[in-house]
Amino acid sequence: MSSHTVSGQAMVVLFSAGDHRAIAPALQHLAHAQSMGFESHPADAADPEQVFSRLSAEHQQAALVVFGGGQWQAGSALNTPPEAWDAAWRSQCLQGARVGQAAIQAMRPRGAGTLIFLGHTHSVTDAQPARHGPPQAFGAAHAAASAGLRSLAQSMARGFGPQGIHVAHLCIDAPLPWSTRTAPLVAQTCWALHGQGRSAWSHEIDLRCLPEPDDHQPRATI
Amino acid sequence: MSSHTVSGQAMVVLFSAGDHRAIAPALQHLAHAQSMGFESHPADAADPEQVFSRLSAEHQQAALVVFGGGQWQAGSALNTPPEAWDAAWRSQCLQGARVGQAAIQAMRPRGAGTLIFLGHTHSVTDAQPARHGPPQAFGAAHAAASAGLRSLAQSMARGFGPQGIHVAHLCIDAPLPWSTRTAPLVAQTCWALHGQGRSAWSHEIDLRCLPEPDDHQPRATI
C-alpha cells in the first residue's frame, strides 16, 4: 500500500486462543467481503502494541479488534492450584487489558473503532449455578478470570465509548469443544456489533449456541 | 491449651490489608465477648495453610475466617500498567483463593465454619456507572479483581455450602478512606453472618456505609 494513502485500509485484527481460534476463517471471509484486511494473532501475543504500531506504519487502520483469550479448564475452587488461577487470569484478564489498551491507543486518534471481548456465560457469576453440578466439574479459575474480563470490558466501554470507540462483551454459552457451527456464528455476531452505528451500540450480548441435533459426539457443557 | 481439649477453642481469624485492617479491634471485641479466640494476619500472608495447621496443632478451630485484601487505586482501564493489574489481582483474587482454600481445608473435617470475603460495590460491575464520573477517577484494576473475588466466593459457596461451610461475600459501599464508624459496622455484619444457623444462610449482602453528617474531611467515593 503506497504511502500516499491518506485514510488507510480498514483492518480486522483477531487475537485468539483455544476454541476462539476457530472464528478466524469466518471473520476473514466477512472482512474480505467488505474489502477489509484481516490478520490473526495468538491471544498471548508478546507485544500487542507492536501489532498496532506496525499497522499504523503500513497505513492500515484497526477497524475491528476481537480478543478471545484463555481456555476453560475443570477445577473446583478448592483444588485449583495457584498456578492455574494465575494462568487463567493472565490469559484472559491481563492479556485482554493489554490488547484492549493497545487497540484503544490505536483507535483514539481517529475517534472510531470496535473492540470486542469474547466472554462466557460464567462471567455473569449468577448464571453459574444453572449449569454446573458437582464442584469438580466446575472451572472456578476460568469463571473468576471471565468475571474480571467482563469488568474490564465494562470499564473500557464506559471510559472510551464517549470518545467514539465501541467496546462490547460477547457472553458466549456453548458446549465445549465448540461445534463446527459455533465459530461462524460468533464471527457473525462480532460483525453485527461492528456494523452498529455509533448512535446505537450494544455493550453486552449473550449468545446461546446449541449443539446440532445431529451432533452426537460427547461434550462437556459450560 | 492442654492437649486434653477435645473440641478445641473456637477462633476468629482475620486476614486483612488496607482499610480492611481497621476491623480488627471490633472483630476481636466481638470474639472475646463470646469466649472465642482472635488472631490477625496480613492479607498477603505468605503461607495461609501454615496458619491453619498451627491452629489445629494448638487444638484451636477456625470458626470464622474473614479475608479483606487489596486496596482501591485510581486508574482508568487505559492508563493502568500491567504491574498494577497484576498487583490488584494478586492481592484480592489469588490471595483470596489461597486463604479460602486453606480455611476450607481446615473446616471440612468437622463440616462447619464461616468464610467471609470483603468485597466492594464495583465487584457488581453493573453498579459501576452509578458512582464514577471521569475514567481517570475509576479504579479499573481494582474493579476487575473485585469481580474475580466475587466469582471466587460464589464458586466456594456453591461447592462447599453443602459440606457445612458458610461462604459469603460482603459487598461494601463506603467512602475511602473508611471513617472510624465504618470498620465496626463491617465487623458486626461479619458477626451477624457467622451467627446465621446453617438452615438459613446469606451468601451476598450489600452494606452501604454513609459518611457521618459531621464528617468534613474530603474523601474519594467508590
Added chain:
Amino acid sequence: MSSHTVSGQAMVVLFSAGDHRAIAPALQHLAHAQSMGFESHPADAADPEQVFSRLSAEHQQAALVVFGGGQWQAGSALNTPPEAWDAAWRSQCLQGARVGQAAIQAMRPRGAGTLIFLGHTHSVTDAQPARHGPPQAFGAAHAAASAGLRSLAQSMARGFGPQGIHVAHLCIDAPLPWSTRTAPLVAQTCWALHGQGRSAWSHEIDLRCLPEPDDHQPRATI
C-alpha cells in the same frame, strides 16, 4: 397509652399472606423482647394508610414494617391466564406499593424507620434457570410480580434512604411450603436488618433456607 407520651411506643407491623404469615410469632417474640409492640395484618389489607393513621392517633410509631404478599403458584408463561397474572401482580407489587407508601408517609415526619419487602429468588430473574426444569413447574406470573416488587423496593430505597428510612429487599430461597424452621429465620433476618445503624444499611440480602436433614415430606422447590 396515655396522651402524655411524647415519643410513643415503637411498633413492629407485619402485613403478610401465604407462607409469610408464619413469621408472625417469631417477629412478635422479638418485638416484645425489646419492649416493642406488635401487630399483624393481612397482606391485602384494604386500607394500609388507615393502619398507620390509627397507630399515630394512639401515639405509636411504626418502627419496623414487614410486607410479605402473594403466594407462589405453578404456571408456565404460556398457560397462565390474565387473571392469574393480575392476581400475582396485585398481591405482590401493587399491594407492596400501597403498604410501602403508607409506611413511608408514617415514617417520614421523624426521619426513621425500617421497611422490609419479603421477596424471592426468582425476583432476580437470572437465578431462575438454576432451579426450574420443565415450563409447567414454573411460576411465571409469580416471578414477574416478584421482579416488580424488587424494583419497587429499590426505588423506595433510593428515594427515601436519604431521608432516614431503611428500605430492604429480602430474597428468600426456600422449599415450599416453608418448614417450621424457615419462618423464625426469616423473622430474625428482618430483625437484624432493623438493628443496622443508619450509617451502614444493607438493601438486599439473600437467604437460602435449607430443608431440615430429617425433613422427609415432599416439597416443591422454588
Added chain:
Amino acid sequence: MSSHTVSGQAMVVLFSAGDHRAIAPALQHLAHAQSMGFESHPADAADPEQVFSRLSAEHQQAALVVFGGGQWQAGSALNTPPEAWDAAWRSQCLQGARVGQAAIQAMRPRGAGTLIFLGHTHSVTDAQPARHGPPQAFGAAHAAASAGLRSLAQSMARGFGPQGIHVAHLCIDAPLPWSTRTAPLVAQTCWALHGQGRSAWSHEIDLRCLPEPDDHQPRATI
C-alpha cells in the same frame, strides 16, 4: 393470497405504543425488502389472539412479532397513585403476556418464529441509580413494570426456546422522546435478532442510543 399457498407468506407483526410506534416505518421497510408482509397494531390490542387467527386463516405466518408497550412516566415510588401502577403494569407486563402467548400459540405448530419484547434500561433495576437523580424524576411504576416484562421474556425464552421459538428482550437506553435516529436503529436490531440462526440466539441485548451531536432539543434522559 390464494388458499393454494401451502407455506404461507411470512409476516412481521408489530404491537406498539408511545415512542415504540416510531419503529413501524423502518420495520416495514426491512420486511418488504425481504418480501415479507408487515402489519402494525396498537400495543393494547383488545384481542391479540384474533390477530394471529386471522393471519392463519389468510395463510400467513407470523415470523417476527415485536411488542413495545407502555410509556415512561415520571413519578417517585411514593407519589405514584395505584391507578398509575396499574396502568404501567397492564400496558407492559400483562399485555406483553397476552401478545406473547398469542404469538407463541401461532408459532408452535411449525416450531419457528421470533418474539421480541422492547424493554428499557431500568428493567435491569441495578442500572437505575446510574441515571436518576431526584426521586421525583424517577418513573417507579414504569421501572417495576419493565422489570416484570423482562422476567416474562426470560420465562418465555426458557420455556419455548427448546420448541424453536426465539424470544429476546431488547434493553433500550435512549433519551426521551426518541430522536428520529433511534427508531430505525431499534428496528434494525430487531431484524438482526430475527436473522440469527437457531443454533445461536441472543436472549438479551442492550442498545444505548445516543442523542445526535447536532440535536439540541431538550430531552429527559431515562
